[in-house]
Amino acid sequence: MNPTDSGTVPEKLLKPYDPASEESRIYEKWEKSGYFTPENMIKDGLTAPEAEAFTIVLPPPNVTGHLHMGHAMMLTVQDIMIRYKRMAGFRTLWLPGTDHAAIATQSKVEKEIQKSEGKSRHDLGREELLKRVEAFAQASHDTIVNQTKVMGASCDWTREAFTLDEVRTKAVRTVFKSMYEDGLIYRGNRIVNWDPKGQTTISDDEIVHESRKATMYTFTYSKDFPIAISTTRPETKVGDVAVAVHPDDTRYSEFVGKEYDAVFCGVPIHIKVIADKEVEKDFGTGALGVTPAHSMTDWEMADRHDLPRVQVINEYAKMMVGGENLMGKKVTDAREAIVAWLREEGLMQKEEAIDQNVSTAERTGGIIEPLPKLQWFIDVNKPIAERGGKTLKELMREPVANSDISIIPDYFNKTYFHWIDNLRDWCISRQIWYGHRIPVWYKGEEIYTGVEAPEGNGWVQDEDTLDTWFSSGLWSFSTLGWPEQTEDLKIYHPTTVLETGPDILFFWVARMILMTQYALGTVPFKTIYLHGLVRDGKGQKMSKSLGNAMDPLDIAAKYGADAGRMALIMGTAPGTDSRISEDKIKGQKHFANKLWNITRFILTATADMPHDAVLSEEDTIIYEAWRTELAGITADLDSYRLHIASDRLYQYIWKTLADDILESSKPLLASDDALVKASRQKLLTVLLKETITALHPFMPFVTESLSELLGEEKLLMVTPWPTSR
């Protein structure tokens, strides 16, 4: 036997595997089949009509550019789950879409316009800016969809959704109206996180704490004032209304309740000494200057002690009180002016360098200025009658606590609870233009909220837009057509798995639980699978600025999407960060080639296999060993241990099948005993077929190509999973 010149082997197989020439053709074939749509599977008898649903709604990538390796990880994990379940007979839906990502997208476009045209959003105006942002979003969307297809993702494109399209807008407005009527959404003048750079409020979760060097100043307001206070922000002290000490602090107890007038750097202030248990005796002087308008803690303290709230800093982080030395100055300049004044007056007692955490805005990097503003909030502590008197906080906590939702890996439960327990009301209004406009209209004293604009003249819609996570929070059900009671909603909701990164556990996952529990009274999904961060070969975070970012498109072009997928998934446990290097991907390209050569060998060796070939006793043992391994792999897949399942397949195919079975087959195939030879031919044929079938969810392209070369007419993608026969 000389396999290389056998006429039975397709030309293509005689050369090394070339993913570039196969992958796009294969994807088109899948897409054309229509089988990404579960209803088509049922129509053609490939899925039973009564089959259990398996649903994943794709975490919608932001339309801010293109996909990176983190997205590639997400797509790989989900596609493996989806392809496996589709083959295993489930009514499998993977619903794709994109996110308008309000603030991220707008600030990106604003930056580009500023750079290329030197214009701000206010120069362009709301309408023109929105036009530009929408054009950018469309282009991004197209790039993203293309990249997703290159990765092999078997999404049902007929159901594609966008967080800002018509159906989703209706869902957003419906939920808003309902929450407003339930008193869960309220408009209030409260202290918020103001980003002076982005000129908008942001939520607590959009704050990033940065460690900086700062100076802690210790001083008194005036010569007559009896208590010294410490602060890193002397400029806010012109807005002080009280000094708070701990109730048990005997050093100051004689002053509690007394009130003082002072002129602080030219600004008259009135200070009341109060006792509050939030004050730490051991910090600084043990006395805290209370600035209700510019500190979250102090705002709450003002609630407790009925203190006035004097705003002294405006939206541009500039002073709004004082004489020439302060009025209109930036806060940093005002700080210097006040420090100078304190020294001059001999009021300064101590200046020491400290490390301090500064709150900055995640998107713009602006230093957060806490300000009192009239904004929209979601009340997380108000009992909801229709939900058994439970609060949103409770509705978010319960399903995870009682395992209606399980998180993989499960130690994230603790992180989740920790976040919920510290949760405050969610500020949902933003002063940006791109996004869902708040569905509230005003006319004089009248206020209207609804899905459609009110009838009649004189109504003016709220200028603000909603936090982008408000619409993302509805994603599990808005994508299925809610608020209409659609068939899709009945069949596919609650969805089965939510697969995403732990970085958006609070931003998004928790909000989805909140919104779904509120609007539908169910969980949005049963399992949360969290993947880790994809780092480069040296363990650094991939980023454009570091120049170490990999483009999934480049990887696919160079090594094949299959190789990229396997490299991402093999050995990467859920929740843990992974490192990916070109070497690792190259290794998987070699694996694809290995499959190619295994197939060449087997095709050639079995060309003259008799139709009535049966497995000998010895070969049955080998086959049963594979079936045992396959059962283990199937169990791993069912428990979402994809990293183990892929590793086992890799090992079985390369070590057991190629190195052991193929090698030991060579003498048997040359045997004079026709039964021995036929048995071995049968064994090889069956093992090849079943291993590439089992590998298909992981490496869909090369396995589908090989299936073609084996003469299969049916798509491997819709071939039943080998254990289900």
Add this chain to the structure above:
RNA sequence: GCGCUCUUAGCUCAGUUGGUAGAGCAGCGCUUUUACACAGCGAAGGUCGGGGGUUCGAAUCCCUCAGGGCGCACCA
């Protein structure tokens, strides 16, 4: 400060419920009349971060120490 997590072969990491350790890559030796050099065969390499405990038995469970990573946080 509170919480979570990690520390396993030179490097990167697996290791489902406790049963005395595995892979990939790198490296070493050999192999080029071979399905595949994008390969094969072989050898080598770890007291599973330190210490203590529970157990017949611990990489795995508990305590503690050391060092990384992450999350949360109103230390003014």
